[in-house]
Amino acid sequence: MKVKLIEPISRKLLVLGRAYLSVLSAQMEHLDINRFYYALTVICFYDGELTQKALAEKLGKDKSVIVNVIDTLTEKGFVYREINPADRRQHLLRVTEKAKKAVPQIIEAFEIMNSSAAHDISAHDMEIFENVLHKIKNNLGQFSIKQTKPNQQNLI
Numbered sequence: 001m002k003v004k005l006i007e008p009i010s011r012k013l014l015v016l017g018r019a020y021l022s023v024l025s026a027q028m029e030h031l032d033i034n035r036f037y038y039a040l041t042v043i044c045f046y047d048g049e050l051t052q053k054a055l056a057e058k059l060g061k062d063k064s065v066i067v068n069v070i071d072t073l074t075e076k077g078f079v080y081r082e083i084n085p086a087d088r089r090q091h092l093l094r095v096t097e098k099a100k101k102a103v104p105q106i107i108e109a110f111e112i113m114n115s116s117a118a119h120d121i122s123a124h125d126m127e128i129f130e131n132v133l134h135k136i137k138n139n140l141g142q143f144s145i146k147q148t149k150p151n152q153q154n155l156i
Contacts, residue, residue, distance in 0.1 A: 009136065020113060027109050033076050037106045039069050043079055044095045044103040051090045052081075078102065 025034055033040070042058055043050060050058070056066040070093065073079040078099040081091035095103070118126050 020117065024109055024113055027113075028106060031076075031102050031105070033073065033078065036069050036073055037110075039066075040073060040078055040095075040099060041103050041106055041110075043073070043093045044099055046093075048082065048092050048094050050093045051084065052093065053090075055093060073099075 021035065024037065028037060039059060043055065052066050052070060053063060056063045070079060077096055080094050080096060082094050084090040084092050
């Protein structure tokens, strides 16, 4: 039986993501966190305003994954949890002075990486790329996790 080989869009995006993160990690090696760069910038941007749950929602990640992210950033001295005075059952995420020094470096690395990745790609094409990614996400949002086969009418 001959099988048709089709590369999923998700694999293409994963390959791209790994390549991006590999170069970024090499540039940020001195920070000793290996990943979670974007999560750290989000926590810094909302310093003292986000709970773990709110961070999970902003990043589109499971709460259990976020606990690992925060634990790692805490162990490395970038983040700490502070009891929410308005609701003592919650912890707000705060950044340390170490993070406040590191985040501008991370943002600069993002800017350089994004610029390098978009080299020889027009602003118009980058806008199309962003729009296509957004449309793909919206299209996939139509399907529930339990649904095993997409509705054929939606594919036409």
